[in-house]
Amino acid sequence: MTSPFHIEEIYSDDGSDSLRMPRRQVGNSPQGFAMTLMADYTLRTRAALPSAAIVALLTESGVTTAGARTAISRLARRGVLEGSRHGRRSSYRLSRAAAANLSTGGNWILTSATAAAPWDGCWTMVAFSLPQDHSAQRRALRSQLRWLGYAPLYDGLWISPYELTPPARAHLEQLTLGTVTVFRGRQHPLASTSDRAPIEAWDIDAITRHYEEFLESWTPLLPMVRSGQVDGAAAVRARTEVMDTFRRFPTLDPQLPVELLPAGWLRQPARELFAAVYDGLAQPAEQHVRAVVRRFADSTPLDIRAHTTTDLIAGVRGDGSVDPAETVPPAEWTSPEGSDDQREPRRTPIDSRAG
Template structure:
């Protein structure tokens, strides 16, 4: 498996798809063994998990001379939010309201501004104008979590508002997000993965593919599809362009995931400790 899968985000994928369904905790040895399948060596796994621990996503505990890692509350909230979006069946419905977040973070805390910007993009906010972010989705809980995490309540104002013009909501969407580019990425995903899906379906039906290979393919599929969380703002159907491919990509992902899931779980359980 090529190294396009960076170790840290591969660990997130494994937590989201497997570890959280098995008591949420894994021995570092099992994690090293699983990631070895993807060409990651022991050192890169230890470095990545230690970074994730410093960033507050996971916590470690010693049992005898073994180290085990579990998600923190912050890590669990992130994984739950990601899973909800990855495994959703259709676009959310819209209440017609917009959420607006405005901040004024001092210049000497620029790193904080950069972190916040990344988090807002990940949650699906779009930049309307300097330091003014909007979303049609009810992300109040995520916003409050962010404000607590970065301790920035004194710098932030958060509104629920209706849009009174001067153009229609779809023009507002065009200002904040480049959905044509996202659609192009969905088109590429569909082309590449529908081909892989039919080849693997055929192989699985003939019994020509091992559990380990299915595990690798399944994790690679989730890993690739997860990238859309960083670019697709998950807008309600009313605000999407006419030829939107997000739903077709989601259906393909869901079918392919179901196809690989059984054997992938068998392989995971054989390694998991």
């Protein structure tokens, strides 16, 4: 599932070089899988996992051994993971910056899929002009606007149905080196075929197809999740994949007003299905991660804890990280050095229960 807007980033660029998250690739990448895996079971405690255990868990999800090792190494170079060594054994944990970043992102993913606030019929417009030699700044601004729920109505004119919040204003002020104007008002439709409604900045048909594909792909697995038939490596694999897929929706459908959407909009059914699968697999997946880590650790790993959607909404914080409400938006997933896409062909959710 890729964005119909051709925006690869899930988290925006806050202009910081201290943490470089991997860029979203078409499909699931080893780095993305590794980061999701670490977040799903160690975000709350920032537990360090033996590198051999991380490799074992990733290979169970279809990543090659070489791809898993490369992903860990690159995430460490990016500042996403911190490494330590005890004798011949190496371990990795999420850095504090990454834990705060991912906690904010998890909260954003879930709250963005909740019922939208009442709409007052007005639109916030951000018009900007940046020098031609500031291409990186332009990309960062566009990524930031996308993360904030804006879409391009015209080149250099981005819109949102909601007010510009103080934190969003602060982020835009930090990013902007050119000319930016923000204003809010109502549309006055023209009796002309050239009149473009603001909602057309979003490809509603494409978003609908993405929701439909998500529901068609994951609904057949739900009865098996509820009956406890999905466990072990299959539970970890399915839980990682459903998160890796669902987290793209906030950039596709940033709480667009229901008044402007077709009847029967699938935002809520998709969110409910995601929660049922993700939460329903939390316990068996946690048990399997503990079992795998135990094979490579000297003691029973008590600090491996799967969080649920309720935890994500409340704010899952790693040791030493800050509250999600106090953090800046997550950093952009910047391009990896070279290709690390060494995964075997991706299985469907139903196929993932095999093996």
